[in-house]
Amino acid sequence: DAGVIQSPRHEVTEMGQEVTLRCKPISGHNSLFWYRQTMMRGLELLIYFNNNVPIDDSGMPEDRFSAKMPNASFSTLKIQPSEPRDSAVYFCASSPNPGQSSGANVLTFGAGSRLTVL
């Protein structure tokens, strides 16, 4: 299995531009998560999906951020317009979410997308 695939790996853009980050989860995993990592705030959960449906987007910082999961094999995180404070590493993760009452639900992370907004 190729694991969780994210693109782009690095993006440098100017303030005000639209940024789209992409994620392909592991085949068969039915939960997908977007996290953001910064030195100051650590790892923050932005949004997560179960079976392509957004479950909790309370971590999305503001309306400039949006996420979609049109099918089981693809998700996007969009920032429009981008600002310098959005600079961070954005991780996508997926998990099998077997639905068991007491089982493990290990997240597998992608390599991350490092975003720099000038």
Added chain:
Amino acid sequence: ELKVEQNPLFLSMQEGKNYTIYCNYSTTSDRLYWYRQDPGKSLESLFVLLSNGAVKQEGRLMASLDTKARLSTLHITAAVHDLSATYFCAVDPLRGRSQGNLIFGKGTKLSVKP
């Protein structure tokens, strides 16, 4: 709101020494995870702890969970340079059926020096 606190945040060790990283969390949970992150890399799952008293060991690392104290520890035995990384604990805020939306601690940056 679930809070997860790790300490120390930075740890400089000499090779061959032992040390423990602590992870405290604020509400009851029955799932705790430890991850490792190398500089500039992704997060890699190390341990999953699913019950009170659970203990898992892999090489020089041993993790344990005390759900009553809301505390997990990651013990390092006879540290070697290859263990240098940032270690995160993560807690599942739900009991019973998990959604997988883990809440992470700030991480402990471990540096093992010869």
